[in-house]
Amino acid sequence: MEFFERFAIPHPSPIIYASMVAIGITLLAIIAGLTFFKKWGYLWREWLTTVDHKRIGIMYLISALLMLFRGGVDALMMRAQLATPEAQLLDSQHYNEIFTTHGVVMIIFMAMAFIIALMNFVVPLQIGARDVAFPRLNALSFWLYFMGAMLFNLSFVIGGSPSSGWTSYFPLAGNEFSPSVGTNYYMIAIQIAGIGTLITGINFIVTILKMRAPGMKLMKMPMFTWSALITNLIITFAFPVLTVALAMGTMDRLFGTQFFTTGNGGMDMLWANLFWVWGHPEVYILVLPAFGIYSEIISTFAKRNLYGYKSMVASMVIISLLSFVVWVHHFFTMGQGAMVNSIFSITTMAIAVPTGIKIFNWLFTLYKGSIRFTVPMMYSLGFLPIFTIGGVTGVMLGMSAADYQYHNTMFLVAHFHLVIIPGVVFAMLAGLTYWWPKMFGFMLNERIGKWAFWFISVGTCVAFFPMFISGLDGQARRMYTYSESTGFGFWNMLSFVGAVALAIGFIIIVYNIYYSTRYASRDIGSDPWDARSLEWATHTPVPEYNFATIPEVDSSEAFWDSKYNGHKLFKGKLKEIHMPNNSGVPFIMSALFFVLGFSFIFSIWIGVIVSLLGICACLMHRSFEKDHGRHISLEEVEKTESELRGGK
Amino acid sequence: MKELFPLKQVMGFVFSLVLTAVALSVVMFDMSFAMGMTILLITAFVQAMLQLMVFMHARETEDSGLILANVYYGVFIAVVTVFGSLLALIWGYM
Numbered sequence: 001m002e003f004f005e006r007f008a009i010p011h012p013s014p015i016i017y018a019s020m021v022a023i024g025i026t027l028l029a030i031i032a033g034l035t036f037f038k039k040w041g042y043l044w045r046e047w048l049t050t051v052d053h054k055r056i057g058i059m060y061l062i063s064a065l066l067m068l069f070r071g072g073v074d075a076l077m078m079r080a081q082l083a084t085p086e087a088q089l090l091d092s093q094h095y096n097e098i099f100t101t102h103g104v105v106m107i108i109f110m111a112m113a114f115i116i117a118l119m120n121f122v123v124p125l126q127i128g129a130r131d132v133a134f135p136r137l138n139a140l141s142f143w144l145y146f147m148g149a150m151l152f153n154l155s156f157v158i159g160g161s162p163s164s165g166w167t168s169y170f171p172l173a174g175n176e177f178s179p180s181v182g183t184n185y186y187m188i189a190i191q192i193a194g195i196g197t198l199i200t201g202i203n204f205i206v207t208i209l210k211m212r213a214p215g216m217k218l219m220k221m222p223m224f225t226w227s228a229l230i231t232n233l234i235i236t237f238a239f240p241v242l243t244v245a246l247a248m249g250t251m252d253r254l255f256g257t258q259f260f261t262t263g264n265g266g267m268d269m270l271w272a273n274l275f276w277v278w279g280h281p282e283v284y285i286l287v288l289p290a291f292g293i294y295s296e297i298i299s300t301f302a303k304r305n306l307y308g309y310k311s312m313v314a315s316m317v318i319i320s321l322l323s324f325v326v327w328v329h330h331f332f333t334m335g336q337g338a339m340v341n342s343i344f345s346i347t348t349m350a351i352a353v354p355t356g357i358k359i360f361n362w363l364f365t366l367y368k369g370s371i372r373f374t375v376p377m378m379y380s381l382g383f384l385p386i387f388t389i390g391g392v393t394g395v396m397l398g399m400s401a402a403d404y405q406y407h408n409t410m411f412l413v414a415h416f417h418l419v420i421i422p423g424v425v426f427a428m429l430a431g432l433t434y435w436w437p438k439m440f441g442f443m444l445n446e447r448i449g450k451w452a453f454w455f456i457s458v459g460t461c462v463a464f465f466p467m468f469i470s471g472l473d474g475q476a477r478r479m480y481t482y483s484e485s486t487g488f489g490f491w492n493m494l495s496f497v498g499a500v501a502l503a504i505g506f507i508i509i510v511y512n513i514y515y516s517t518r519y520a521s522r523d524i525g526s527d528p529w530d531a532r533s534l535e536w537a538t539h540t541p542v543p544e545y546n547f548a549t550i551p552e553v554d555s556s557e558a559f560w561d562s563k564y565n566g567h568k569l570f571k572g573k574l575k576e577i578h579m580p581n582n583s584g585v586p587f588i589m590s591a592l593f594f595v596l597g598f599s600f601i602f603s604i605w606i607g608v609i610v611s612l613l614g615i616c617a618c619l620m621h622r623s624f625e626k627d628h629g630r631h632i633s634l635e636e637v638e639k640t641e642s643e644l645r646g647g648k
Numbered sequence: 649m650k651e652l653f654p655l656k657q658v659m660g661f662v663f664s665l666v667l668t669a670v671a672l673s674v675v676m677f678d679m680s681f682a683m684g685m686t687i688l689l690i691t692a693f694v695q696a697m698l699q700l701m702v703f704m705h706a707r708e709t710e711d712s713g714l715i716l717a718n719v720y721y722g723v724f725i726a727v728v729t730v731f732g733s734l735l736a737l738i739w740g741y742m
């Protein structure tokens with residue numbers, strides 16, 4: 001019995017038991033459904049073993065949306081708890097667990113997955129490639145991420161969730177103050193997902209540098225591809241720091257090392273330092289792809305080429321460097337000298353400059369454009385003002401002397417939500433709506449989409465602007481309740497109303513997906529938005545080889561030129577096509593990682609050893625396997641092409 | 649015959665052995681900590697460069713520009729994180 005006791009939730013409540021039942025029922029329903037409709041084979045052949053970047057992208061997308069709802073429910077519970085003074089909905093321990101999982105789920109498992117989803121689907125198409133450079137590694141990336149996410153979510157019902165914040169500062173996250181396994185989940189689930197992300201980073205750098213269509217010089221790449229390149233560069237250099245920090249944290253918790261302890265030569269602030277060495281670049285990892293998406297959307301719907309292409313690229317390169325030299329602004333109040341703080345204040349303000357340049361470039365692109373107010377465009381237009389306010393308050397926080405006042409108040413919370421929501425969530429919804437027809441062959445309903453947009457954008461403002469005021473009045477973040485006399489009640493009630501509006505917006509999006517799946521026209525051609533870059537040059541639905549003949553490019557808007565300026569994209573003749581084989585190894589290996597992670601979390605060493613051996617076996621298998629891919633014969637290519645209305 | 653003999657690689661190999669020997673001198677001879685550290689840092693840096701250029705062919709392909717840019721980028725980040733952390737946590741901490 002003792003063995004099983006450790007799996008119990010240390011701090012149970014009816015909500016948790018209810019979700020245990022709900023998870024159990026969902027799992028059973030999925031298994032029963034798959035068996036009943038005889039879909040196991042389909043699932044395995046077409047999805048679990050796929051190495052196709054488009055399918056991997058869609059799997060990332062589905063996972064990201066699931067995580068969005070998981071994180072969203074956390075958010076609603078927090079806002080509900082704070083809506084009135086001295087509310088009893090959650091106790092302090094649950095509140096701590098919920099804000100922790102909300103942060104981790106939203107940043108690591110929602111936002112990261114969402115940007116990687118869109119990068120996966122779009123980048124190879126935009127550069128005229130047949131897949132990414134290492135398709136099988138790509139599958140491994142996804143499955144590692146997926147298993148990490150599942151492992152993390154398991155904490156809710158087995159063993160208890162982490163409760164020391166998404167930043168998980170030591171000594172609070174150490175064994176002494178967080179004795180439950182919650183923080184082990186944090187350390188290990190993020191580690192597993194992080195390895196996946198790092199692999200993605202390398203994979204996409206190679207893809208973009210090596211696999212561009214003939215004629216696509218670096219300075220002729222579409223802006224989303226540029227942003228993806230820079231993002232993956234930052235990923236590749238920032239994530240190893242997280243890997244190391246998490247490994248050290250894991251060793252502190254499991255093996256009694258003293259890296260982040262307060263005694264025996266340990267240094268607790270070293271964790272904060274390493275965390276933010278990764279953490280600040282991470283916020284730019286999130287926001288740069290969004291910048292790329294907006295660039296595509298704004299130039300498409302303003303019917304103009306992007307203003308200041310070169311300065312857009314230059315500002316992203318500068319951001320990629322500066323994002324690594326500002327991290328100390330997250331702990332100005334640690335107690336280091338004024339000299340250190342001044343240095344990092346200056347670098348922090350410097351990073352606002354390239355960001356500002358981009359805002360002006362978008363404005364100039366809009367200027368004199370003939371604007372079509374589609375849903376993706378509305379998100380882009382909504383992004384500009386809200387993100388600017390979020391950015392400007394960031395500069396306020398960047399002044400170290402003033403930050404002593406703002407730090408860890410709701411003011412900070414307002415800042416980062418007002419950059420992340422327009423900067424990431426709006427962009428992802430915009431990108432999703434924009435690329436949806438390419439992914440699924442029909443468009444999302446515009447009218448319902450606009451309703452969702454208004455709920456989400458107004459909801460964002462109503463939910464987060466009041467926090468500036470209550471924050472300046474002294475409401476600290478991560479407080480689970482407050483007394484009536486503080487006067488925070490009104491502002492928090494307002495926030496709650498905004499949060500509900502946001503939730504309604506997301507429900508409308510789900511309804512839109514359902515509605516459009518049922519009723520939308522399937523006859524939309526391959527270029528429904530009259531767009532400008534290569535992903536629209538191939539058919540819808542995209543054949544597995546993307547392009548029957550590789551396009552040839554001589555400008556950053558080759559597809560536009562081919563439509564209106566007489567450029568010829570496809571010059572070659574049809575040939576047989578070489579594609580990579582599917583493989584079950586990435587899935588199996590990641591499942592073993594799941595077992596490994598779980599065993600680590602609960603210190604079940606036999607499980608650790610067995611799963612590690614299994615992982616090594618998978619690696620060996622790959623080394624000795626002779627897999628030269630497969631060829632799609634010319635006839636088959638011709639058949640597919642004519643089915644998709646004849647090759648161009 | 650000249651094309652067949654990998655002169656550059658052999659010279660590189662000899663040179664890296666020399667560097668190792670120099671680094672070894674730090675423990676063989678009695679010298680101050682500062683002196684020893686200086687020798688180690690310099691030989692380590694030269695050694696790393698040598699490996700990159702001679703044995704990992706960083707400058708030999710047509711996209712060497714990209715490879716080197718990546719290396720410089722990595723070096724930049726390593727330097728700022730290490731010295732920035734030292735600055736924040738030790739030198740600048742009162």
Ligand code: HEM
Pocket residue numbers: 167283284286287329330331348349351352355390391392393394395396397398399403406407408412415416419420423424
């Ligand atoms: C215009 C440039 C920006 C500046 C000058 C800036 C500045 C700052 C500063 C100084 C802090 C720390 C405040 C404190 O702890 O007291 C902070 C926190 C934060 N910022 Fe920004 N920021 C900027 C843009 C962004 C962007 C684009 C994102 C994300 C997409 C972002 C996400 C965050 C997050 C997540 C935190 C808080 C993390 C936490 O403590 O939990 N920021 N920002």
Ligand SMILES: [Cu+2]
Pocket residue numbers: 279280283326327329330
């Ligand atoms: Cu930051």
